[in-house]
Amino acid sequence: MSREHGNGIAAGGATPVRTAPWPEWPVVEEEDVRAVADVVRSGVWGSTEGTVVRDFERAFAEIHGARHGIALNSGTTALHVALTALGVRPGDEVIVPAYTFVATATAALLIGAIPVFADIEADTYNIDAAAVERAITSKTKTIVPVHFAGAIADMERLQQISEKHGLPLLEDAAHAHGAIYDGRSPGTLGAAACFSFQSSKNLTAGEGGLILTDDDAIARRCRSLINTGRASDGAWYEHHLPGGNYRLTEMQGALLRSQMRRLPQQTRRRDANGRYLDEQLSQIKGLRPMRSDPRQELHPRHLYMFRFDADEFGLPREQFLERLKAEGVPASGGYPVGLHQQPLYSGQGLREQIPGPAMPHLLAHDYGAASCPNTERACASEAVWLTQPLLLAERRDMEDIVCAVSKIQASAARTARNVGTAKD
Numbered sequence: 001m002s003r004e005h006g007n008g009i010a011a012g013g014a015t016p017v018r019t020a021p022w023p024e025w026p027v028v029e030e031e032d033v034r035a036v037a038d039v040v041r042s043g044v045w046g047s048t049e050g051t052v053v054r055d056f057e058r059a060f061a062e063i064h065g066a067r068h069g070i071a072l073n074s075g076t077t078a079l080h081v082a083l084t085a086l087g088v089r090p091g092d093e094v095i096v097p098a099y100t101f102v103a104t105a106t107a108a109l110l111i112g113a114i115p116v117f118a119d120i121e122a123d124t125y126n127i128d129a130a131a132v133e134r135a136i137t138s139k140t141k142t143i144v145p146v147h148f149a150g151a152i153a154d155m156e157r158l159q160q161i162s163e164k165h166g167l168p169l170l171e172d173a174a175h176a177h178g179a180i181y182d183g184r185s186p187g188t189l190g191a192a193a194c195f196s197f198q199s200s201k202n203l204t205a206g207e208g209g210l211i212l213t214d215d216d217a218i219a220r221r222c223r224s225l226i227n228t229g230r231a232s233d234g235a236w237y238e239h240h241l242p243g244g245n246y247r248l249t250e251m252q253g254a255l256l257r258s259q260m261r262r263l264p265q266q267t268r269r270r271d272a273n274g275r276y277l278d279e280q281l282s283q284i285k286g287l288r289p290m291r292s293d294p295r296q297e298l299h300p301r302h303l304y305m306f307r308f309d310a311d312e313f314g315l316p317r318e319q320f321l322e323r324l325k326a327e328g329v330p331a332s333g334g335y336p337v338g339l340h341q342q343p344l345y346s347g348q349g350l351r352e353q354i355p356g357p358a359m360p361h362l363l364a365h366d367y368g369a370a371s372c373p374n375t376e377r378a379c380a381s382e383a384v385w386l387t388q389p390l391l392l393a394e395r396r397d398m399e400d401i402v403c404a405v406s407k408i409q410a411s412a413a414r415t416a417r418n419v420g421t422a423k424d
């Protein structure tokens with residue numbers, strides 16, 4: 001992430017609101033370096049011989065109140081393995097939100113299953129339970145709610161749907177490390193939850209992932225699928241399932257174990273800053289912070305998001321983002337299109353490379369027919385994302401964000417008034 005901001009032209013050509021750098025990510029302390037160096041010196045680098053990854057798995061499961069943690073090499077493989085362990089097979093349908101990172105849906109494709117896109121709620125950007133119900137067919141096997149930006153999806157309603165139709169919920173918790181919802185955390189809200197430790201995430205080792213579950217059988221299958229199909233109590237050359245080698249190294253385990261000591265405090269700080277921004281930004285015309293769910297006690301805020309109304313604010317979103325950057329606050333509009341509009345689904349992608357047995361089903365699925373107006377509006381003109389390291393700053397730094405947005409708003413309002421006067 002760039003360390004210096006504020007060298008563009010600020011609103012009205014004046015001095016930018018902020019020139020100081022934002023917090024760096026990842027946070028690196030001497031104890032992280034020592035933890036990795038100790039493993040390197042030990043010469044035990046693989047998790048099949050060492051205990052570091054195992055310790056981390058236990059600790060991560062414990063803070064989420066889940067019985068089992070299975071670490072692996074990415075969030076994408078976590079989703080792929082967990083879907084396989086849940087029994088998803090070629091030709092099955094898996095319901096995912098249209099507003100998410102591509103991996104949520106690709107994980108189904110990698111099995112030869114068919115991702116079916118459901119729209120999001122207009123005011124949370126999380127999967128819409130009503131759209132999920134509409135998308136269920138006789139081929140549906142699993143529903144994958146994403147806790148987008150760290151906001152827990154409406155698990156109460158989704159659990160009702162899951163029970164009514166006998167479909168397991170797989171939580172995509174890539175943004176939701178340490179979240180608390182109704183006294184519980186991801187990993188205990190569905191059949192299993194998948195986390196990512198890729199470099200932008202709230203807990204990171206550069207890459208990595210982890211599956212949490214309370215279910216002994218799912219845990220056993222996941223552990224075997226990431227370890228060449230071995231059984232925990234079996235011999236080294238005894239293989240039961242068609243599993244890959246998706247294991248994490250002990251060096252990554254050491255880094256994660258060390259970084260995790262800071263996770264609770266960082267999560268609380270992001271959430272407190274996020275709540276403050278919600279309060280302040282909701283008072284600015286044309287901005288709507290995401291609706292917060294009172295059932296969520298702790299929101300990890302992997303992203304801080306708000307909805308931007310160009311007409312009310314008086315500027316198109318792209319100009320707003322440019323001006324915000326010029327004021328020293330980096331932000332983006334997030335995904336340019338919904339997943340159903342990505343070339344992978346709307347173009348030739350699926351024809352060029354798809355798993356064999358699923359071919360006729362996949363090609364028969366009409367992605368052009370997906371109706372996801374909330375997703376399309378969020379992508380085209382409405383969503384504004386600030387990344388999580390900004391929320392690790394102090395409360396007074398949040399005031400810079402509010403100040404920058406207010407300044408741009410005032411300048412847009414002045415321009416609108418002048419245009420109005422010129423027309424009179």
Ligand SMILES: Cc1ncc(COP(=O)(O)O)c(C=O)c1O
Pocket residue numbers: 074075076077100101103104146172174175195196197198207208209
């Ligand atoms: C919502 C979501 N799901 C899954 C993933 C995949 O994780 P990874 O990049 O570790 O494969 C990501 C992240 O990058 C993500 O944002």
